[in-house]
Amino acid sequence: xxxxxxxxxxxxxxxxxxxxxxxxxxxxxxxxxxxxxxxxxxxxxx
Amino acid sequence: xxxxxxxxxxxxxxxxxxxxxxxxxxxxxxxxxxxxxxxxxxxxxxxxxxxxxxxxxxxxxxxxxxxxxxxxxxxxxxxxxxxxxxxxxxxxxxxxxxxxxxxxxxxxxxxxxxxxxxxxxxxxxxxxxxxxxxxxxxxxxxxxxxxxxxxxxxxxxxxxxxxxxxxxxxxxxxxxxxxxxxxxxxxxxxxxxxxxxxxxxxxxxxxxxxxxxxxxxxxxxxxxxxxxxxxxxxxxxxxxxxxxxxxxxxxxxxxxxxxxxxxxxxxxxxxxxxxxxxxxxx
Numbered sequence: 001x002x003x004x005x006x007x008x009x010x011x012x013x014x015x016x017x018x019x020x021x022x023x024x025x026x027x028x029x030x031x032x033x034x035x036x037x038x039x040x041x042x043x044x045x046x
Numbered sequence: 047x048x049x050x051x052x053x054x055x056x057x058x059x060x061x062x063x064x065x066x067x068x069x070x071x072x073x074x075x076x077x078x079x080x081x082x083x084x085x086x087x088x089x090x091x092x093x094x095x096x097x098x099x100x101x102x103x104x105x106x107x108x109x110x111x112x113x114x115x116x117x118x119x120x121x122x123x124x125x126x127x128x129x130x131x132x133x134x135x136x137x138x139x140x141x142x143x144x145x146x147x148x149x150x151x152x153x154x155x156x157x158x159x160x161x162x163x164x165x166x167x168x169x170x171x172x173x174x175x176x177x178x179x180x181x182x183x184x185x186x187x188x189x190x191x192x193x194x195x196x197x198x199x200x201x202x203x204x205x206x207x208x209x210x211x212x213x214x215x216x217x218x219x220x221x222x223x224x225x226x227x228x229x230x231x232x233x234x235x236x237x238x239x240x241x242x243x244x245x246x247x248x249x250x251x252x253x254x255x256x257x258x259x260x261x262x263x264x265x266x267x268x269x270x271x272x273x274x275x276x277x278x279x280x281x282x283x284x285x286x287x288x289x290x291x292x293x294x295x296x297x298x299x300x301x302x303x304x305x306x307x308x309x310x311x312x313x314x315x316x317x318x319x320x321x322x323x324x325x326x327x328x
Contacts, residue, residue: 004257004258005315007258008126008127008255008258008259008260008262008315009126009260010126011122011123011125011126011255011258012122012123012126012127012260014119014122014126015118015119015120015121015122015123015124015125015126016119016123017119018115018116018118018119018122019115019116019118019119019120019123020119021115021116021119022114022115022116022117022118022119022120023116025115025116027105027112027114027115027116027117028079028080028116029079030105030112030114031078031079031081031096031101031105031114031116031117032076032078032079032096034088034096034100034101034104034105035078035079035088035093035095035096035097035100035101036072036073036074036078036088037072038072038089038205039087039088039089039100039104039187039190039197039201040215041186041187041190041191042087042088042089042100042187042190042191042194042197042201042202043089043197043198043201043202043205043206043212043220044191044197044198044202044216044219044220044221044222044223044224045202045206045212045215045216045217045219045220046191046215046219
């Protein structure tokens with residue numbers, strides 16, 4: 001139980017670190033390029 | 047009621063580009079580089095942020111086969127904080143299904159095995175774009191393309207109704223996706239959140255964190271009288287007082303509201319008293 005209580009905070013910190021690494025890799029720009037364009041597959045065309 | 051208000055506000059904030067619905071045009075401001083923590087199609091004319099599932103799949107589908115640390119890390123952090131809390135309180139498509147569920151007093155239970163479907167869906171959503179590629183080496187966001195009913199509702203229907211050039215391109219794929227949306231729309235009237243419980247890859251991902259997340263449902267055994275009020279109220283048909291943090295729970299927290307002795311609470315796990323599993327206690 002003692003250790004299980006620490007898994008959540010550990011994963012939270014790990015997630016934040018991964019997200020920051022992704023930002024440093026320029027992934028926010030890549031996400032922007034995808035999200036700002038019309039996704040034909042998403043609307044069921046193509 | 048308070049939860050529905052939060053869901054409504056979340057739905058509005060995530061899709062607040064209202065002129066987009068009239069013009070049939072997407073918002074293209076910088077907020078689109080920010081992922082929202084729930085399923086919300088970024089091709090919805092109102093969407094201000096990016097859908098994490100669409101973003102992850104689209105980046106993985108490119109020639110570079112990029113596994114997005116940004117999206118994965120963001121979702122991990124959100125899941126580690128509250129498990130499926132996002133499903134129960136913030137997701138617009140979950141809210142849509144709950145509104146439909148209020149239309150009928152007839153309630154049908156969902157067979158438990160169907161709730162396991164979302165895990166293979168999650169695995170395929172993550173892996174297929176990396177491995178199922180055409181001759182050129184490109185893949186597609188397969189989940190978005192072949193399944194996602196949120197995309198059909200939020201993006202497909204508004205856009206084809208406003209833009210004739212898109213309506214002219216409607217083919218079998220559109221009808222397939224519309225059929226999936228129709229199936230979940232009808233079933234949501236009788237079954238509580240059928241899509242979230244069976245096919246949502248985000249729900250599957252967040253459910254992996256329910257038992258270890260920072261915020262947890264807690265049962266104070268010294269207060270619990272085993273009256274069963276929480277079980278009767280749980281819309282997912284779970285037993286919160288026996289197993290409060292099971293994967294199927296979307297943390298709507300209705301159980302905490304109806305508990306007459308306030309034995310069920312939602313809070314930070316580190317502050318929780320050591321609990322003996324119910325089954326070992328009796």
